[in-house]
Amino acid sequence: MxxxxxxxxxxxxxxxxxxxxxxxxxxxxxxxxxxxxxxxxxxxxxxxxxxxxxxxxxxxxxxxxxxxxxxxxxxxxxxxxxxxxxxxxxxxxxxxxxxxLYEPFKIPSSSMVPTLLVGDLILVNKFTYGIRLPVINQKIVQINDPQRGDVMVFKYPLDMSQDYIKRVIGVPGDKITYENKRLTVNGVEVKYAPLDDYLDDEKLVYNKQYQENLTGVSHRILNNEAAPTYTREAVRPFPYSENCTYRYEGFTCVVPAGNYFMMGDNRDNSADSRYWGFVPDKNIVGKAIVVWMNLGNLRRIGSIH
Incomplete structure (x- = not known):
C-alpha cells in the first residue's frame, strides 16, 4: 500500500x-x-x-x-x-x-483491510525501532527490533520516495512458506479461525475473513477464493531473490539478515514481499500504533490490532 x-x-x-x-x-x-x-x-x-x-x-x-x-x-x-x-x-x-516521536499518515488504498481502511489517519511511532536522523532516515540509536505481527511503515524498496505499510510476517532467519493461502513460519503452520464474510464496500463483493494467529499475534485477514495464491508473472527481480523458491501452489523464502518479509492483511489485494522482495532495516520508518481519525467513520478511532 x-x-x-x-x-x-x-x-x-x-x-x-x-x-x-x-x-x-x-x-x-x-x-x-x-x-x-x-x-x-x-x-x-x-x-x-x-x-x-x-x-x-x-x-x-x-x-x-x-x-x-x-x-x-x-x-x-x-x-x-x-x-x-x-x-x-x-x-x-x-x-x-x-x-x-510520532508521524501522521493517511491510508489511501485497501491492502491492509480489514485492519486499516481507506481514509484512516494513523499515527506511527518513530522511536520504537530506534532513533533515526530525519530526512536521510539513518539510524543512530538501536532500541527494539520489529516483531512478527507488527504493522510497520517503511520506505518502498523499489522507490525510496514512497512510504508503504504492511504487516511483519518474517524476521531475519525465518523460513516463510505461503501455500494455498496459508502461512507456515519455521515449519509451524499458522492457525486460522473462520469469521463472517467481509463485505468490500468498494467492489460490493464478499471476501472470506479469518482470524490469523501469527506466532501469538492475532489479527484479521481477507482471502478472495477466486484469486491465486500469488501471480508468478508479477514477481520482480529483488535482492536475495535466491532465498526464495516459487512453486505453483505458493513459495518459500528464508529472510536474510537485516531484512523483513512483509504482507498485507488483504492478502489477494496487496503488492508486498511476495512480489518485490524483502525490506531492509534501513528502510524502516516506524510502527503504526493508532487510528487517530477517519472523517468518514469516527468509530474507526482507536488502537491498531
Whole structure:
C-alpha cells in the first residue's frame, strides 16, 4: 500500500522551513536586535538633548508618550522578521515531534483491510525501532527490533520516495512458506479461525475473513477464493531473490539478515514481499500504533490490532 503523507514530502519541507526561519531568528536576536537597540539609544539621546535645549531656552515641551513611541517604533521588528520569529519555534517543535516521536499518515488504498481502511489517519511511532536522523532516515540509536505481527511503515524498496505499510510476517532467519493461502513460519503452520464474510464496500463483493494467529499475534485477514495464491508473472527481480523458491501452489523464502518479509492483511489485494522482495532495516520508518481519525467513520478511532 502506498501511504501518502499529509502534505507531500513533509519532512524535507519542514526541515527547509526550520532552517530558513531559524537562521532569520538567530540573525535577528544576535545582530539585528542589537542594531535596533543601538539606533534607538542614539535617537533617544538626541531626543533628550533636543528637549533639554528647548527647556533651557524657556520653551515648554510636552513629550508625554512621545519618547516611548519613538523607542517602540525603532525597536519594532520588520514584518518578515516578526513572522519568521513567530513561526520558528512552532516549526522546530513539529519537526522534532514528527522526526523522532510520532508521524501522521493517511491510508489511501485497501491492502491492509480489514485492519486499516481507506481514509484512516494513523499515527506511527518513530522511536520504537530506534532513533533515526530525519530526512536521510539513518539510524543512530538501536532500541527494539520489529516483531512478527507488527504493522510497520517503511520506505518502498523499489522507490525510496514512497512510504508503504504492511504487516511483519518474517524476521531475519525465518523460513516463510505461503501455500494455498496459508502461512507456515519455521515449519509451524499458522492457525486460522473462520469469521463472517467481509463485505468490500468498494467492489460490493464478499471476501472470506479469518482470524490469523501469527506466532501469538492475532489479527484479521481477507482471502478472495477466486484469486491465486500469488501471480508468478508479477514477481520482480529483488535482492536475495535466491532465498526464495516459487512453486505453483505458493513459495518459500528464508529472510536474510537485516531484512523483513512483509504482507498485507488483504492478502489477494496487496503488492508486498511476495512480489518485490524483502525490506531492509534501513528502510524502516516506524510502527503504526493508532487510528487517530477517519472523517468518514469516527468509530474507526482507536488502537491498531
Amino acid at each position: 502506498n501511504l501518502q503523507l499529509i502534505l507531500g514530502n513533509f519532512a524535507l519541507i519542514l526541515f527547509v522551513l526550520m532552517v530558513v526561519t531559524g537562521v532569520i531568528w538567530f540573525f535577528d536576536v544576535f545582530y539585528l536586535a542589537k542594531q535596533r537597540r543601538a539606533a534607538a539609544d542614539r535617537a533617544l539621546a538626541e531626543y533628550d538633548a533636543r528637549n533639554a535645549k528647548l527647556t533651557a531656552d524657556g520653551i515648554k515641551v510636552d513629550n508625554t508618550g512621545n519618547r516611548a513611541q519613538l523607542e517602540a517604533g525603532i525597536l519594532r521588528q520588520p514584518t518578515w522578521i516578526e513572522y519568521s520569529g513567530s513561526f520558528f519555534p512552532v516549526i522546530a517543535l513539529v519537526f522534532f515531534l514528527r522526526s523522532f
